[in-house]
Amino acid sequence: MTLLLSRSDVEKALSMEDSVRLLERGFVELGEGRVDMPQRPVIFLPEKDGLAGFMPALVKEMGALAIKTVTAFKGNPKKGLPTIFGTVTLLDTETGIPLSIMDGGYLTAVRTGAASGVATKYLAMENASVAAIFGAGVQGVTQLEAICTVRKISEVRVFDTDRKAAEKFAKETAGRGPVPDKVNVVGSPKEALAGADVVATATTSPTPIFDGEDLSPGVHINGVGSHAPKMRELDTKTIVRSKIVCDSVDACLAEAGDLLIPIEEGAFKESDIYGGLADVISGELTGRENDEEVTLYKSVGLAFQDAVTALHTYQKAKSEGLGVEFDF
Template identity: 40%
Template sequence: MLIVSAKDQRAILSVHEAIDAVSVSLQEFSAHRALSPIRTFLPVQKGNGTSIFMPSLVEATDSLGLKFVSVFPENGEKGKKTIYGVVILADVMTGEPVAMLEASYLTVLRTGAASGLATRHLARENARSLAVIGTGAQARGAVNAVTAVRSIDQIRLYNRSQQKAESFAAELTEQFGTTVEVIVAATADDAVSGADIVITATNSPTPVFSAQAIGAGTHINAIGSFRPTMQELPTDVIARAGKVVVESVEGALDETGDLLLPIEQGVFAPERIYAELGEIAAGEKHGREREDELTVFKSVGLAAMDVVVAKAMVDKAKALGLGVEVTL
């Protein structure tokens, strides 16, 4: 079995390669050529966290595996990461476990890649300004992917913790230099007002900005809400969006309050979900069609993305001589 650490993963796949892998996985899923059952959530009361189990099979890429990941929001107070996990891959011909990958970095990479893919198809071509609500690992992955597909020259950050926002701003300034202006906004509304693209990456149970702060033509990547009780986006934003896109209609309607709560309130309906992202990536449905269109990509994650990205990593790790072989 090949063990691939987060450190090795960072040297293996580029953001563009991850976006391409996610595109393949979502196209296969939307074409009903992949198996990704609704994931299993286990609430862990002692640590105030959630453990998630996600199996998937994507035969087109010989990707068979399971991701186990835990999200413990209070870990920062203990000097630990919010997300921990592993992905285990098996041989599609024999079922033999062949690789194990650290999953927190992989999760950040593939979640960011999904936002990059959505931005490629749904954001305006001339989008230049990016607002980011939340400054954790998922936000970093999404910023990297969005800036890979659009020529962003301004990033506005907001976090409830000014210190965390300032720290993230310093990281981005070091990363982009003078090519991107990085601003720490005083409020979430200040960050998103007039922004071409918005990323929300929080664990908030209530909307993180006001609906009136979002103008026409904005594209939103909402990647934080993954439980029915969590709602990052104002109900009115979902209600007036021209296109709401998800990875999996079934998964989104099972898991995210960003859609379930507006449905409960009678201002949105399941049939108003425009498309799965895989359908757009495959050219079966249009992406952005108007400059003034408000578009929303609501991501809850999909195990098909994990196993395809993991398989691409393992194949490339073997070619590069990275990872550690162990015998179980």
């Protein structure tokens, strides 16, 4: 039997705290070479302004084997449909039987947040208390939740070019779980950054969203929004100022305009990248070294993150009687 899980089932089964713990372990598996994760293929449908991406991974010790399918069709909103659909198929590592097919939208947002949570745990100042979120969308919410899960945050600022989106974000996140009661909407990037200890950039912007000069010493940044070679949220100044830790150095060098554009400009070199998050977790690389340095976790998203989160979601859903069994 295959367990079908809707978005609301996934929401009930998957917590941020569990996800941070799982992803930390998953990154260790990645660093130890126990993850099989072929390069993700993408099929383009230009006449429909659409694309389909496929993200497979096996995390051996954890027994997680899954593939996420993500489609993005830009014409969908005109048809009253969301732009992006995602589903994860989880397979049994003993038999190959499909254990579960689940909604991938919420799962992606939680695992992307949780990965930033792990990075924040290892790279942000211990006493970080002010968080600034850029981009009040789906990812912004889980970035904030993850940051507040690993650090005692007492003040939150949110900036979005769409002020209404920022206001909705503030109303919906304030006081939720580990998030403090007050989430302040600010009117400029500079205002968001002044004195911020942890910053998350989770926008759809193709060009830099703030001036790297405005970052405070000691800040940690989670850069998650851009993952195409010609798009970037972070300016060259931010990249040059930062100690850069990637979810995967290879994947970031293939996809992250945040790094590729400064490299193209000659302002930055591949060898200036500090390393991968797995090496910081294992202690092979030192994380934060003082309260002055600017650290940046650059992520483009990795399939192993979906696989470990999907396995946990399936197990939790099964034990709680969630979802619908389907016999192929």
